[in-house]
Amino acid sequence: MPEYLVRLVQMHESFRKAELEALAELAGAEIEFVRYDEDSPFCIVRLPSDAAAKAVISRSILSQGIHELWGQGSDYDSLHASVREKSSHLWQKYHDVSFRFTLDCYRGTRELSENRRIIESFSYLDFQGPIRMREAEAEFRVFEDYQFNASTPHTLFLGRFVASSGRLAKTTYDLKKRHYISTTSMDAELALVTANIALAAPGKLFYDPFMGTGGFPIASAHFGAVVCGSDIDGRSIRGTGGSSRKGQVGKRDVAGNFKQYGTQGRYLGGFVSDLTNTPLRLHGIEGGYLDGIISDPPYGIREGLKVLGSREKLGDVERATHRDRFKEPTYIPPKRPYSFIAMLDDILDFAVKTLVVGGRLSIWMPTANDEDIELMIPTNPYLEIVSVCVQPFNKWSRRLLTYKRLRDEDVPPEAIERKRKEYESGVRADDLNVFRRKYFEGFKEYVELKREAQGSVEQQSGKPDVGDDTVQ
């Protein structure tokens, strides 16, 4: 299989490989990673053909484009040698077509004169076609990879451009331009990446049990999936809360967002419901009916983590009051705080009952940086973990967990009989949600650990204590 150079973006590093793997699966192309480094935006993969390379990359959000690899080296001499050795059989093909050459430096720059000198140094390729900076038939790019603050690059590549990525969607779906959002809307780039990793595609049905203002369904619909969603707060779907966007006219609701992007035909609708008392069918459709579930559940910090029910068990008088009053238009069903861990397990259980075989569940989950991460990832015997991607913040991070629904017969019977888990009990949100408690305590343990570690380093080096600015 030929080698291709993927020009990635140098952000959300841990999501990049997961996205490429998901897109390759979706395109039905075998992908093999030859060179991948978290600290570099240049990744070399093997793919069957140009067409496969284009199919994989055209939906990618975390890359800029894909190039046929013509050579690589640690300096220009070795690059030229590599180009001569690797790609001389390809030169003839581009002998007479219009072409252009460009230079892409990562963490470095070149003067215009140097730029020209570098491009001229490839004159042995002997292209006789006209040079066209716009709409050239063949585009070649020299890539330079620098260490931070270094004056010369440490790795060089030459590639022939094959296809650009779908990164433009990040701008189209930018939250700053979306008509209706709320405080916890997921930023467009990560929502689109999530939809990619969950394999959203034409013909599929996707669902978000915590839709809010619909960020994830909108991202999935962008890739062609038909979507629906629900939320315990009907106001966020109907949009009576409104948005503060200036100069905006008309009603702002989730349906309006779909209209804004021209995907209203793929929006089945939203409904008000609670995951622990879901109206969706859990039995009766053999083999499931959802192709994907993607969601950012409430962490209990900016959005409350609540389910239906009362904090205390209802007495007879209270039950009677609910029974008499629930049909009144002003009636609001009681809600109680819920354990975060229990909710994650509930999502997994729900996914097992509704996903088709091979269908994916992608959920976001926050963790404090001091915890043993492996222990914190919820599991279910019917779901296989596909990828774990981390978005680090200062004292906490959030993870995108992606699972795949296994076939029933592939699940070992001993795995199904697992112990019933004990969840945190209590009626207050803090008792039920460790993450929330730590968050509002300012991640004390983590900060102290960090300070101790710093203190010991400083003692050894004999430097005076300059204080710790992380405690704020």
Place this chain on the structure above:
Amino acid sequence: MKLLTLNFLTCAIKTCKGSPASFPLHPRDSELEIIETDINLPFLKNILPRLTWDAVRTISTELGLPELPATAPTREDLVEPSSTSEDDAEEVPTQVAKDLHRLLLETCVKEGKLVCGCCEHEYQVKEGVANFLLPGHLV
């Protein structure tokens, strides 16, 4: 909410969930609207085996829409035989596919109620958004 959604919804009350009478929910006093969209043939083909056809028929009849045939169409019924090809984009939908699209993906419930056939609980639909939150005594 588009009518297809009703194929996946049942009563939210846990004791009803296992009962066959709780599916489908029965639309009552419904105000329907048609929101026209482009036909999505790959989706129709994909979703067809996941439909509970009897339920689709029941809902269609209860809403006073044209009666549907007793047996569900097959995937072959959705594509004009002359246009069958590897490439989805080139396939031409049949009248059956167009009718199904009209019913499931263009007909929307705007206002009304959805009633469980088992416990008679009514779920309100307002502005196209159904409310499945249960009152305190039913949780």
